[in-house]
Amino acid sequence: MRFSPLLDELIKSLQVLPGVGPKSAQRMAFAMLERQRSGGRRLAHVLDQALEHIGHCRQCRTFTEERVCGLCTNPKRAVSGQLCIVESPADVVAIEQTGQYQGRYFVLMGHLSPLDGVGPEELGLDKLADLLATEAYQEVILATNPTVEGEATAYYIADIARSQDVNVSRIAHGVPIGGELELVDGNTLTHSFMGRKVFSEQ
Amino acid sequence: MRFSPLLDELIKSLQVLPGVGPKSAQRMAFAMLERQRSGGRRLAHVLDQALEHIGHCRQCRTFTEERVCGLCTNPKRAVSGQLCIVESPADVVAIEQTGQYQGRYFVLMGHLSPLDGVGPEELGLDKLADLLATEAYQEVILATNPTVEGEATAYYIADIARSQDVNVSRIAHGVPIGGELELVDGNTLTHSFMGRKVFSEQ
Numbered sequence: 001m002r003f004s005p006l007l008d009e010l011i012k013s014l015q016v017l018p019g020v021g022p023k024s025a026q027r028m029a030f031a032m033l034e035r036q037r038s039g040g041r042r043l044a045h046v047l048d049q050a051l052e053h054i055g056h057c058r059q060c061r062t063f064t065e066e067r068v069c070g071l072c073t074n075p076k077r078a079v080s081g082q083l084c085i086v087e088s089p090a091d092v093v094a095i096e097q098t099g100q101y102q103g104r105y106f107v108l109m110g111h112l113s114p115l116d117g118v119g120p121e122e123l124g125l126d127k128l129a130d131l132l133a134t135e136a137y138q139e140v141i142l143a144t145n146p147t148v149e150g151e152a153t154a155y156y157i158a159d160i161a162r163s164q165d166v167n168v169s170r171i172a173h174g175v176p177i178g179g180e181l182e183l184v185d186g187n188t189l190t191h192s193f194m195g196r197k198v199f200s201e202q
Numbered sequence: 203m204r205f206s207p208l209l210d211e212l213i214k215s216l217q218v219l220p221g222v223g224p225k226s227a228q229r230m231a232f233a234m235l236e237r238q239r240s241g242g243r244r245l246a247h248v249l250d251q252a253l254e255h256i257g258h259c260r261q262c263r264t265f266t267e268e269r270v271c272g273l274c275t276n277p278k279r280a281v282s283g284q285l286c287i288v289e290s291p292a293d294v295v296a297i298e299q300t301g302q303y304q305g306r307y308f309v310l311m312g313h314l315s316p317l318d319g320v321g322p323e324e325l326g327l328d329k330l331a332d333l334l335a336t337e338a339y340q341e342v343i344l345a346t347n348p349t350v351e352g353e354a355t356a357y358y359i360a361d362i363a364r365s366q367d368v369n370v371s372r373i374a375h376g377v378p379i380g381g382e383l384e385l386v387d388g389n390t391l392t393h394s395f396m397g398r399k400v401f402s403e404q
C-alpha cells in the first residue's frame with residue numbers, strides 16, 4: 001500500500017503532464033490537497049472544458065475554441081499581405097511578443113517527418129495551397145525551425161508558394177544578438193558567414 | 203492577444219501546480235492538446251473527484267477518501283504497539299518504502315509554527331493525546347524533520363507521551379549512509395558525534 005486508491009490514481013494521472021514523474025506528481029497532489037483545493041477544482045474544470053472545446057483554427061490551424069481564431073479574423077492583419085509559416089502555436093506567441101510582425105500566420109503543428117508518418121497532408125499543406133490560391137498574399141515568410149526537418153519543410157512550402165507566384169523569404173539565422181562568437185556552434189557560425197551582408201556606414 | 207480565452211485560462215489554471223510557471227504551463231497545455239487529450243480528460247476527472255472526496259483519516263490524519271485509512275484499519279500494524287509521528291503523508295511513504303517499520307503512524311500535517319498560526323490544535327495534538335490515553339501504545343517514535351520547528355514539535359509531543367507513561371524515542375540523525383564525511387554540513391556532523399555509540403566488534 002502506498003496511498004488510498006483515489007490519491008494513488010491522482011498521482012498516476014498527474015504524470016500525463018510533460019516533465020512530471022512520480023515524485024513531482026506526489027508533490028503536486030499534496031500541494032493541492034493541502035492548500036489549493038479551490039484552485040485545483042478550477043483547474044479540473046478548465047482542463048475538461050479546454051480539452052472538449054479547443055480545436056484548430058479553420059484558417060491558420062493554431063489552437064482555438066473558435067471556428068476561426070482572433071488573428072485570422074482581425075482585418076488589420078491582412079493589410080501587409082504577409083503570411084508567416086511556423087511549426088507551433090508557441091512560435092506564434094514568440095513572434096507576437098516582438099511586436100514587429102503585423103501579418104498573418106499559418107501553423108503547421110509539426111514538420112515533415114516521413115518516418116513518423118507526418119507528410120504534407122498532416123501539416124495541412126493542401127489547405128495552405130488553397131489559401132495562397134484564393135487570397136492575395138504578397139509574401140510567405142518561412143519561420144520553421146533551423147533543423148533538418150524544419151529546413152526540408154521550408155523547401156517544400158517554398159515550392160508551393162512559388163507555384164502560386166508568391167514571394168518567399170526565410171528568417172535569418174546566425175549569431176544571436178548579445179551572444180558571444182566563441183560560444184556559438186560551428187554550424188550557426190557557418191550560416192552566419194554565408195548570410196553576411198554588405199556593411200553600410202550610417 | 204496571446205491565445206484564445208479558453209487556452210489562456212488553461213495556462214493560467216495550470217500555474218496552481220507547485221513549480222509550474224507560465225512557460226511550463228504553456229508547454230503542458232500544448233502537450234495535452236496535441237497528444238494527450240484522453241489522458242488530460244482523465245486527469246481533470248480524477249482531480250475533481252480527489253479534491254471533492256479526499257480528506258483526513260479520523261485516526262492518523264493522513265490523506266484518505268475513507269473515514270479511517272488502510273494502515274489504521276490493518277490489525278497487524280497494532281501488534282508492535284509503536285506509533286511513529288511524522289510531519290507529512292510523504293514521510294509515511296518514505297518510511298513504508300524501507301519495509302522496516304511495522305507499527306502505526308500519526309501525521310501532523312505540518313509542525314508547530316506559532317508565527318504562522320500553527321499551534322498544537324492545528325496539528326491534532328489533542329487527538330494524539332486522546333489516542334495515547336485510550337489505546338495501549340508501548341512507544342512513540344518521533345520522526346519529525348531535524349529542523350528548528352521539527353525539533354520543537356518533537357519536544358512538545360514527547361511531553362504529551364511521557365504524561366501518558368509511553369516511552370519516547372527520536373530517530374537517529376547523522377552522516378547519511380554512503381555519504382562522504384567532508385560533504386556533510388557541520389550541524390549534521392556535530393549531531394553525529396553527540397549521537398555516537400560504543401563500537402562493538404562482531
Ligand SMILES: [Zn+2]
Pocket residue numbers: 057058059060061062068069070071072
Ligand atoms: Zn487562425
Ligand SMILES: [Zn+2]
Pocket residue numbers: 259260261262263264270271272273274
Ligand atoms: Zn489512518
